[in-house]
Amino acid sequence: MFDDNRNRIQERIRLPYLRERITSADAAAEWIRDGMIVGMSGFTRAGDAKVVPLALAERARHQNLKITLMTGASLGSDVDKTLTEAGVLSRRMPFQADPVLRAAINRGEVMYVDQHLSETVEMLRTGQIGPIDIAIIEAIAITETGAIIPTTSVGNSASFAILADKVIVEINLTQSLELEGLHDIFIPKGRPQREPILIMTPSDRVGTTAIHIPPEKIVAIVITEKRDSSSTILPPDTETAAIAAHLVDFFKEEVRLGRLTESLLPIQAGIGSIANAVMMGFLESPFKHMTMYSEVLQDSTFDLFDAGKLDFASGSSITLSAQKSKEVFGNIARYKDRLVLRPQEVSNHPEVIRRLGIIAINTALEADIYGNVNSTHVLGTHMMNGIGGSGDFARNAYLAVFATKSVAKGGKISSLVPMVSHVDHNEHDVDIIVTEVGLADLRGLAPRERAQVIINHCVAEPYRKMLQDYVAEANQRGGHTPHILEKALTWHTRYRETGSMLPAEEIPAIFHTLIN
Numbered sequence: 386m387f388d389d390n391r392n393r394i395q396e397r398i399r400l401p402y403l404r405e406r407i408t409s410a411d412a413a414a415e416w417i418r419d420g421m422i423v424g425m426s427g428f429t430r431a432g433d434a435k436v437v438p439l440a441l442a443e444r445a446r447h448q449n450l451k452i453t454l455m456t457g458a459s460l461g462s463d464v465d466k467t468l469t470e471a472g473v474l475s476r477r478m479p480f481q482a483d484p485v486l487r488a489a490i491n492r493g494e495v496m497y498v499d500q501h502l503s504e505t506v507e508m509l510r511t512g513q514i515g516p517i518d519i520a521i522i523e524a525i526a527i528t529e530t531g532a533i534i535p536t537t538s539v540g541n542s543a544s545f546a547i548l549a550d551k552v553i554v555e556i557n558l559t560q561s562l563e564l565e566g567l568h569d570i571f572i573p574k575g576r577p578q579r580e581p582i583l584i585m586t587p588s589d590r591v592g593t594t595a596i597h598i599p600p601e602k603i604v605a606i607v608i609t610e611k612r613d614s615s616s617t618i619l620p621p622d623t624e625t626a627a628i629a630a631h632l633v634d635f636f637k638e639e640v641r642l643g644r645l646t647e648s649l650l651p652i653q654a655g656i657g658s659i660a661n662a663v664m665m666g667f668l669e670s671p672f673k674h675m676t677m678y679s680e681v682l683q684d685s686t687f688d689l690f691d692a693g694k695l696d697f698a699s700g701s702s703i704t705l706s707a708q709k710s711k712e713v714f715g716n717i718a719r720y721k722d723r724l725v726l727r728p729q730e731v732s733n734h735p736e737v738i739r740r741l742g743i744i745a746i747n748t749a750l751e752a753d754i755y756g757n758v759n760s761t762h763v764l765g766t767h768m769m770n771g772i773g774g775s776g777d778f779a780r781n782a783y784l785a786v787f788a789t790k791s792v793a794k795g796g797k798i799s800s801l802v803p804m805v806s807h808v809d810h811n812e813h814d815v816d817i818i819v820t821e822v823g824l825a826d827l828r829g830l831a832p833r834e835r836a837q838v839i840i841n842h843c844v845a846e847p848y849r850k851m852l853q854d855y856v857a858e859a860n861q862r863g864g865h866t867p868h869i870l871e872k873a874l875t876w877h878t879r880y881r882e883t884g885s886m887l888p889a890e891e892i893p894a895i896f897h898t899l900i901n
Contacts (some may be wrong), residue, residue: 389684393558394407394608396526396557397457397525397526397527397558397562398526398527398556398564398606398670399526399527399528399529400527400528400529400530400531400600403527403531403600403603403606404606406603406604406605406606407462407607407608408605408606409440409607410436410437410439410440410607410609411440411443411444412605413437413440413553413605413606413607414437414438414440414441414444414505414601415444416551416553416605417441417450417518417519417605418450418518418758419449419450419451419452419871419888420451420452421452421453421518421519422452422453422455422515422517422518422623423452423453423454423455423515423517423518423519424455424456424517424519424520424521424541424544424545424548424549424656425438425454425455425456425460425520425521425522425540425545425548426456426457426458426520426521426522426523426535426538426540426541426542426545427456427457427458427459427460427461427464427538427540427682428456428458428459428525428538428539428540428541428544428680428681428701428702428704428722428729429458429459429482429538429616429656429702429704429788430459430460430461430613430614430615430616430704430717431461431536431537431613431681431702431704432523432535432537432538432539432540432542432613432702433456433460433461433462433464433523433538433539433613433707433836434464434521434522434538434553434555435461435462435464435503435523435555435557435609435611436555436607436609436611436812437521437553437555437607438460438467438468438521438861439462439464439467441468441471441473441624442467442468442470442471442473443471445468445471445472445473445606446471446717447520450473451472451473451474452473452474452475452808453475453476453477453478454468454473454474454476454477454478455479455505455509455517455541456478456479456480456541457502457538457539457540457541457542457544457701457702457729458479458480458482458502458540458680458729458773459479459480459481459482459483459770460481460483461613461614462546462611462614463483463614464484465477465481465483465485465659466483466484466486468486468827469483469485469486469489469495470480470485472498474486474489474495475495475496476495476496476497476498476854477490477495477496477497477498478497478499478505479498479499479501479502479504479771480498480499480500480502480770480771480772480773481497481770481771482770482771484555487768487769487770490768491766491767491768494887497768497771499768499771499772500771500772501733501772501774501776502680502729502733502773502774503729503730503733503734503735503774504730504732504775505541506541506544506545506592506728506730507730509544509548510544510548510575511576515548515812516546516548516550516760517548517549517550518549518550518551518896519547519549519550519551519552519553520542520545520546520548520551520552520553521552521553521554521555522535522542522545522546522552522553522554522596523535523536523542523554523555523557523560523609524536524554524555524556524557525556525557525560525561525562525564525565526556526562527556527593527600527603527606527688530597530600531597531598531599531600531603531737532593532595532596532597532598532815533546533552533554533595533596534564534568534594534595534596535568535595535596535726536557536560536564536613536701537560537564537613537702537704537726538701538702538703538704538713538726539568539570539702539726539727539729540701540702540728540729540730540731541728541730542596542728543570543572543596543642543728544572544728544730546596546598546602547572547596547598549602550602550675551602551603551604552598552602552603552604553604553605553606553607553621554603554605554606554607555606555608555609556607556608556609556767557609557610557850558608558609558610559609559610559612560714560716561714561723563717563718563721564717565594566594566721567594567717567721567724567725567726568594568595568725568726569590569591569592569593569594569681569725569726569727569731570592570593570594570595570596570597570727570728571591571592571593571728571729571731572592572728573681573729573730573731573734581847582734582735582736582737584731584737584740584741585740585741586676586697586741587651587676587677587678587697587699587725588676588697588699588725589699589739590725591885592727592731597619605632608697610869612710613704613710613745614708615704615705615706615710616683616684616704616705618657618658618661618683618684618706620659620662621658621661621662621665621666622704623821623823624791624820625658625659625662625663625790625821626662627663627821628659628662628663628666628788628790628819628820628821629663629664629665629667630666631819631821631823631824632663632666632746632786632788632817632819632824633666633669633670634816634824635819635824635826636649636670636672637670637671640672643657645815647671647672647673647674648672648673648674648675648676648696649672649675649678649744650741650742650743650744650783650784651677651678651699651741651742651743651744652664652676652677652679652743652744652746653673653677653678653679653738653743653745653746653747653774653778653782654677654679654683654685654746654747655679655680655681655746655747655748655773655774655775656680656681656683656704656773657748659748659788659790659878660683660746660747660748660788661683661684661685661790662685663746664683664686664689664746665685665686665688665899666686666718667685667689667694668692668694670694673693673694674696675694675695675696676695676696676697676698676699677695677697677698677699678698678699678732678737678738678741678743679699679700679732680701680702680729680732680733680773681701681702681703681704682698682700682702682703682724683704683705684698684705684706684709686700687705687709687712687713687720687892690720690723694699695723695773695863696723697723697724697726698724698725698728699724699725699726699732700724700725700726700732701726701727701728701729701732701733702726703724703726728773732774733774733777733778734777735777735780735781736782738777738778738782739781741820742782743778743781743782743783744782744784744786745775745782745784745785745786746781746788747760747777747778747779747785747786747787747788748760748765748775748785748787748788748789749788749789749810749818750762750787750789751799751800751801751802751805751806752767752787752789752801752802752805752815752818752839752843752856753798753802753803753804753805754801754802754803754804754836754839754840754852754856755832755839755866756812756815756825756827756835756837756839757804757808757810757811757812757815757834758787758805758808758809758810758811758815758818759805759806759807759808760772760773760775760809760810761807761809762804762806762807764877764881765805765807765877766806766807766879767808767850772809775809775810776809776810776814779810779814779815780810780814781815784816784817785810785814785816785817786816786818786819787810787815787817787818787819788818788819788820789818789819789820790820791820791821791843791845791848792848794844796845796887797880797884797887798880798885798886799838799844799845799848799876799886800817800820801820801839801840801843801844801848801852802874802876802877803852803855803868803869803872803874804868804873804874804877806874806877807883812827812835815827816828818839818843819843820843820844820845820846822835822840822842822843822845823841823843824842824843825838825839825841825842826838827839827841831865832836832865832866832867833860833867836852836856839858840852840853840856847887847891848886848887851891855869855872858872860873873896876888
C-alpha cells in the first residue's frame with residue numbers, strides 16, 4: 386500500500402523536490418493572509434480548488450480574515466457558500482452562481498464585480514486591478530519542469546499562476562491522467578505590439594499543454610480526492626424543446642438561402658438548462674459536421690459527439706451531470722482527440738470570435754420590445770449570477786441569439802417587457818430573440834419594426850395584447866424608439882407590489898391560457 390501511494394505521488398508530482406511541499410489543506414491555507422487577493426481555479430463547477438478554500442473558511446471562523454477572490458467563473462463544492470458563511474469574502478469577481486453568496490451580494494455585504502469573462506486577466510496584467518498575492522490551482526499533475534497540468538477547466542488558472550507571487554496546487558487523484566494533453570495554454574502578449582491569436586478553426590492549437598511557471602513559486606501541494614460538483618441542468622421540457630425547434634427551423638432557412646452550410650458555423654452555448662436544451666435540439670436536425678467554440682462544454686456536447694453530429698469542441702471547461710460525467714470521464718480517450726480546453730481569455734477572445742463567425746446562443750432573464758436584453762438583474766436591482774461570457778460573444782458573433790421562456794412564475798412574469806429593468810446587451814448586439822412562442826429575426830430592422838416582430842413572434846397572451854397597446858400609445862408620442870417613460874417600468878413595479886406583472890383583470894386570462 387505504501388509503495389502504491391508513493392508511485393501515485395511520483396507520477397503526479399514529477400519534479401522530485403516539490404514532493405517535499407506536500408502538506409495538509411489547513412497548513413496550505415496558512416499562506417493566505419487577511420487582505421490578500423486570491424486567484425482560484427474553477428469555471429462553472431469544474432476544475433475548482435476544493436479543500437484549501439474550505440480550510441480557509443474554517444480558519445476564518447476563529448479569526449478576522451477577509452480576501453478578494455477572483456476565479457474563472459462559478460465554483461462547485463459549496464466553496465462560495467462556505468466562504469460567504471464564514472465571512473471570508475470582501476470582494477468577488479468575475480462571476481458566481483451560489484444562492485448564499487448572491488444573497489450577501491444583494492445585501493451589500495460582499496462587493497461583487499460582474500465582469501466580461503475575457504477581461505479579468507487583461508486587467509490584472511496591466512495593473513488595473515490586483516495584483517494577485519496567491520493562486521490556488523487544481524491539477525492532475527506537475528511536470529518534470531514544475532509546469533501545472535490543469536484538470537477539467539482552464540478558466541483564468543494559467544494567468545493566476547503566472548501572475549501570483551505564490552502558488553498552492555491541489556493535486557486531485559480522482560481526475561484521470563488521461564486528461565494530460567487536452568489543454569492548450571496560450572497567453573496573449575502585451576499591448577500594443579500584440580500578435581494575432583492564430584486560431585483559424587476550433588481545433589487549432591497555439592499553446593502548450595501545461596501552465597509553465599518557476600517551480601519555486603509553488604509553496605504548498607495538497608493531495609485531494611474530491612470530485613467536481615455535478616451540473617444542475619434540467620432535461621428539456623416542452624418549452625425548451627419548442628425553443629430548440631424554432632432555432633433549428635431558422636437555421637434550415639439560413640441554409641436554404643445560402644447564408645450557412647449544413648455544418649453551420651462554430652457554435653457557442655451559454656451555461657444552463659435552456660442553452661443545453663437548445664443544443665440537444667440539434668440531435669434531430671439535418672445539420673452535420675458541426676463544431677463548437679464555446680466556454681462550457683455540457684452534456685449536449687457529448688450527446689452530439691455520440692450522435693455523429695459534432696466533429697470538434699473547444700471550450701474552457703467541461704461541466705457535466707453526474708451520469709454523463711461517469712460516461713465521459715470513464716472513457717475520455719474516446720473524445721480526447723476531438724476536444725481542447727483553453728484559457729477563458731482565448732475561448733472568449735473577441736478577435737477569435739469575430740474571425741470564426743461564431744453563432745452565439747445565450748439566455749436572457751428578460752428582453753424588451755426593442756431587443757435590449759437583461760441577463761443579470763431581477764427587477765433591475767438584484768443580482769442573479771452575472772453576465773459571464775455572453776457579452777464577449779454577443780458583441781462579436783456572426784449571429785447573437787438570446788433564448789428565454791416567454792413567461793415565468795406560472796405566468797406572473799413576462800420575459801418580454803416594454804423596457805428592460807437593466808441592460809446587459811443593448812439592441813445593437815442582439816440579432817435573434819427566441820421563446821417557445823416563436824423566433825424574432827431582428828437583423829436589419831429599425832426599432833419600430835423590431836417591436837412588432839418581437840411582439841408578434843415571441844410574446845404569449847395576454848402580455849402580447851398589453852404590449853401592442855403600449856406600443857400603439859408610445860407611437861403616438863413619436864420618436865425613433867418610442868416609449869412612455871412613466872409607464873415603461875410599471876410591469877416591474879406591479880410585480881414588486883402585487884406579485885404579478887398582470888393587472889388584476891388579466892390574471893384569470895393567463896391562467897386559462899396556461900391550463901389550456
